[in-house]
Amino acid sequence: MFLPFYVSSVLINGRARFYNETGQHNGAPLSDFPVEAGVTYRFRVIHVGVMYPIRISIDQHMLTLVASDGHDIQPVVAESFIITAGERYDFEISTDQPIGNYWIRAETLEEIMHKSEAVLRYNGADASQYPLTTRKTCTPNDRCLVVNCPFATYPADTYTDCVQFNELKSAVNDPAPEPPSPDTFKEHFTNFGIVIGRPSVNGIVFKMPTVPALTQPFEVGPTCDKNDCGEETICACTHSINTNHNDVIQLVMTNMGIGGLNSHPIHLHGYSFYVLKMGFATYNMTTGKYISQNPDIDCRGNGDQSFCNHATWSNSTWLGNNVPGLNLVNPPRKDTLNIPHGSYAIVRFKANNPGVWMLHCHIQLHMSLGMSMIINSSYGMHPDPPKAFPVCHSFPSTYREDLLDQQPQSTTTEPRPIASSPEVKIVTQIVKEDDVYGTSSFWAMFGVLVAVILVLGIYIVCLRRNVEMYKKTCKEYTVTMTTKNENLSKL
Numbered sequence: 001m002f003l004p005f006y007v008s009s010v011l012i013n014g015r016a017r018f019y020n021e022t023g024q025h026n027g028a029p030l031s032d033f034p035v036e037a038g039v040t041y042r043f044r045v046i047h048v049g050v051m052y053p054i055r056i057s058i059d060q061h062m063l064t065l066v067a068s069d070g071h072d073i074q075p076v077v078a079e080s081f082i083i084t085a086g087e088r089y090d091f092e093i094s095t096d097q098p099i100g101n102y103w104i105r106a107e108t109l110e111e112i113m114h115k116s117e118a119v120l121r122y123n124g125a126d127a128s129q130y131p132l133t134t135r136k137t138c139t140p141n142d143r144c145l146v147v148n149c150p151f152a153t154y155p156a157d158t159y160t161d162c163v164q165f166n167e168l169k170s171a172v173n174d175p176a177p178e179p180p181s182p183d184t185f186k187e188h189f190t191n192f193g194i195v196i197g198r199p200s201v202n203g204i205v206f207k208m209p210t211v212p213a214l215t216q217p218f219e220v221g222p223t224c225d226k227n228d229c230g231e232e233t234i235c236a237c238t239h240s241i242n243t244n245h246n247d248v249i250q251l252v253m254t255n256m257g258i259g260g261l262n263s264h265p266i267h268l269h270g271y272s273f274y275v276l277k278m279g280f281a282t283y284n285m286t287t288g289k290y291i292s293q294n295p296d297i298d299c300r301g302n303g304d305q306s307f308c309n310h311a312t313w314s315n316s317t318w319l320g321n322n323v324p325g326l327n328l329v330n331p332p333r334k335d336t337l338n339i340p341h342g343s344y345a346i347v348r349f350k351a352n353n354p355g356v357w358m359l360h361c362h363i364q365l366h367m368s369l370g371m372s373m374i375i376n377s378s379y380g381m382h383p384d385p386p387k388a389f390p391v392c393h394s395f396p397s398t399y400r401e402d403l404l405d406q407q408p409q410s411t412t413t414e415p416r417p418i419a420s421s422p423e424v425k426i427v428t429q430i431v432k433e434d435d436v437y438g439t440s441s442f443w444a445m446f447g448v449l450v451a452v453i454l455v456l457g458i459y460i461v462c463l464r465r466n467v468e469m470y471k472k473t474c475k476e477y478t479v480t481m482t483t484k485n486e487n488l489s490k491l
Ligand SMILES: [Cu+2]
Pocket: 263, 264, 265, 361, 362, 363, 366, 367, 371
């Protein structure tokens, strides 16, 4: 799925073994989890890796999933679950098995699976031994259930079933936000793809701003409105979605089109969104092999060969908050959701947290190469930075020099883009002290630098003269010694 990158070990609390190609390991010590028999234990699992989904199981123990990303879910009993980068899951186990040692297994979902282990060690078991247990065998009469598969199905001969995240239910009374009026509902399609080798969102490679977007919003750039971003193009800019305060934002997150590949765990800062629905690609239900992307989404253009930069619903009646089959009653909440290849997820949140929040794939390589964007929430409600809060920017900053020559104007409560057109002047964050970084300071520093160079040059000239004098002295001395030697040889 993520070729050509391979895992060497999956560390569990910092410990793991390295397996070579013949399956031999290096004997490194493993993490122990000591438990008492007859007790219920809660495990909190965090995927702090950077790429592969990992399947977690414990030999001879069923896992009861009870929470994800800090939100309780109605319990689901499973043989295992799959966790992707950035996700968190809580599960419980009952220590109801004979006293002994049991493998805790973590297996990557790679073309060539890599595994790692820890030990569930009952008190009273032989602490000098590692487990001899085996994993549950899934059979037609005793199938295995896996939570959060990054695909629709396992091959039929594995006798393994999937529960997708959108099939889970919130454990608390927390229905999805409903827009009070049509104009407060905003739906955005965001396609996470690797188009022509470039990780991007809607074909836009995110350029990290060179200034803090929260405290210097009008210096963020380059903005996307001045770039050649379109349906079948790739561009690079500081990509943002601007939200009005208290609007209900519905994101349709897709992994489709010509850049559809892998699966992308999408993480949103500042909010926990409600997972209302997911639509998976079509698969061969016997082999589990991918066939085509979900037909609910219209990528426009050439379909699955399109860049999918401006996707919409295939059925236009779904527009305007009319998608059928949404769980608005008890949807699970999350802040990181995996979007498998060819699939989509509908998530929703109420934009009531003013700030500048990143939305990005949690696979480090994808994020750092451009699969990121900003949710700019309630711009007019962003607090001013503290007085004398440090500023930073590239030099020279013509923007700031221009602003210093103008009168400050009051701010507005209207939502605004991260960076706007030059005629909009919001200068409450620009203080006169900023001139320390201005032109006069530059020339002062330049003068000091020239003086230092001159002093250094004079010093070097003097040093060379002294060296020349020293060499001359040495030469005369050598000649004298040679002459004496000649005299000696004549004797
Ligand atoms: Cu990704």
